[in-house]
Amino acid sequence: MLKYLLIGVLVIWLLYSPLLKRMRQLRRDHPASRPATRPSPPPAAQVEDMVACAHCGVHLPASEACLDAAQRPYCCAAHRDAGPSAH
Numbered sequence: 001m002l003k004y005l006l007i008g009v010l011v012i013w014l015l016y017s018p019l020l021k022r023m024r025q026l027r028r029d030h031p032a033s034r035p036a037t038r039p040s041p042p043p044a045a046q047v048e049d050m051v052a053c054a055h056c057g058v059h060l061p062a063s064e065a066c067l068d069a070a071q072r073p074y075c076c077a078a079h080r081d082a083g084p085s086a087h
């Protein structure tokens with residue numbers, strides 16, 4: 001009696017498991033069931049190197065720095081003319 005029950009369960013399982021697998025696959029393939037992919041973050045603003053003024057130490061983007069003959073960065077022409085500070 002138990003043998004027939006086990007065989008019956010096995011037969012039912014064999015019949016239904018491919019069906020369940022297929023259903024699971026279909027559900028997984030469905031775009032709505034997919035976890036929402038986060039929108040990619042906006043591209044970061046162009047990161048620019050920061051340099052410190054050789055005279056006063058203020059930081060500024062490298063592209064805005066005034067360079068002297070020795071390629072030292074300065075925040076402005078006045079500080080470039082004044083030269084690097086002692087400290």
Ligand SMILES: [Zn+2]
Nearest residue numbers: 053056075079
């Ligand atoms: Zn300066």
